[in-house]
Amino acid sequence: xxxxxxxxxxxxxxxxxxxxxxxxxxxxxxxxxLEGMNPTGxxxxxxxxxxxxxxxxxxxxxxxxxILEPSSGNTGISLAMICRLRGYxxxxxxxxxxxxxxxxxxxxxxxxIVDSPGSLGSNGAVALARKMAxxxxxxxxxxxxxxxxxxxxxxxxxxxxxxxDCPELDVFVGGLGTSGTLMGxxxxxxxxxxxxxxxxxxxxxxxxxxxxxxxxxxxxxxIFDEMVLDDRQLVTTxxxxxxxxxxxETESIFAGVSSGGVLAVAARVAEGMDTGTVVALLADGGWKxxxxxxxxxxxxxxxxxxxxxx
Amino acid sequence: xxxxxxxxxxxxxxxxxKEVDASGDTVGAVLKDLAGRHPGLGEQLFNSDGALHRFVNxxxxxxxxxxxxxxxxxxGERDAVIILPAMAGGR
Numbered sequence: 001x002x003x004x005x006x007x008x009x010x011x012x013x014x015x016x017x018x019x020x021x022x023x024x025x026x027x028x029x030x031x032x033x034l035e036g037m038n039p040t041g042x043x044x045x046x047x048x049x050x051x052x053x054x055x056x057x058x059x060x061x062x063x064x065x066x067i068l069e070p071s072s073g074n075t076g077i078s079l080a081m082i083c084r085l086r087g088y089x090x091x092x093x094x095x096x097x098x099x100x101x102x103x104x105x106x107x108x109x110x111x112x113i114v115d116s117p118g119s120l121g122s123n124g125a126v127a128l129a130r131k132m133a134x135x136x137x138x139x140x141x142x143x144x145x146x147x148x149x150x151x152x153x154x155x156x157x158x159x160x161x162x163x164x165d166c167p168e169l170d171v172f173v174g175g176l177g178t179s180g181t182l183m184g185x186x187x188x189x190x191x192x193x194x195x196x197x198x199x200x201x202x203x204x205x206x207x208x209x210x211x212x213x214x215x216x217x218x219x220x221x222x223i224f225d226e227m228v229l230d231d232r233q234l235v236t237t238x239x240x241x242x243x244x245x246x247x248x249e250t251e252s253i254f255a256g257v258s259s260g261g262v263l264a265v266a267a268r269v270a271e272g273m274d275t276g277t278v279v280a281l282l283a284d285g286g287w288k289x290x291x292x293x294x295x296x297x298x299x300x301x302x303x304x305x306x307x308x309x310x
Numbered sequence: 311x312x313x314x315x316x317x318x319x320x321x322x323x324x325x326x327x328k329e330v331d332a333s334g335d336t337v338g339a340v341l342k343d344l345a346g347r348h349p350g351l352g353e354q355l356f357n358s359d360g361a362l363h364r365f366v367n368x369x370x371x372x373x374x375x376x377x378x379x380x381x382x383x384x385x386g387e388r389d390a391v392i393i394l395p396a397m398a399g400g401r
Contacts, residue, residue: 070398122397122398122399123397123398125398126398176399177399178398178399202374202399203399204392204394205394205397207318212318212319212395212397213319214319215319215320215354215363215365215366215395216365218364218365218366218395218396218397219365219396219397219398220364220365220396221398226376229377230377231373231374231377232373232374232376232377233372233373233374234369234372234373234374234392234394235372
């Protein structure tokens, strides 16, 4: 069915597409789940809906409440779309070095933006949002890093779709950010498909976005449970951009940088298998990265150390 | 010798070098060799019980050693070790 009473109801049910021209090992089939086909163009529509439903269910929203969330873009944009439809005020805390499309989209949806220092990466945005919420009771923090509604969205929707469309899968590869996708999909697949491997692709952080003063400022999302994963592999910005371009060249799929990273890791995994099926979750499309000109221009090593593209 | 990449937050302990060499046939031995030669680094890498600090991630050829053999993971001469702080990611 594809007739809906509102855009919120159009979240999810994204296509899964075989990427045989991209796949490096002819004995291993590869599929991409295109989360960029969600209403605001990313997997975070699923998460934002579950986060807001949880706040409503728990009675945490009052007349003067302002929803406050740290996000380098996608979660903020998804929340903004739903907040506008449901009449909530939204403020997004965002590193000041993210691409300008994200700021434009948030403004279009009527969200307010608070800048956090780009040199502190997402860590800085999380810390600032948590401090603002602690200081002002009007702010209500859905907190995608700590809220079990984040992985639950994937447990109840994303994973169910993956199993329905590709029951034969042997390996699931997703990007590690808040860890919500990997935790939710991973748990469900483990329950319903014993022997499946859950692999995390993790971006190698740039030198200039690691502004920690000490290790004590490190951060592991509260929702992260390392036991859900079977493997966790680093991927560089260069490898991510390379895979993202190859996907566009071979499959005509226009995906974002983190999707490139996930595919680079998925391809490594496929190369090491004798036979089987790998599913890669591509979190967003390439639209919000166009201003970086990554499809024509190779970022220099120095540029890559300061980028916030994942 | 194994090449070990040091993240900016820990470079103060190794004379501001981005990469250092260390010897050992496991990840744990390599890190302990490094800690022995750079006072201060050991306390950052390990807890009092000798396990990896919660906010330290160690990778062998790009793979998190927590999913290999942890500190017992064998290391060869040509392998690369990367140390990173645990940081928030995500959109």
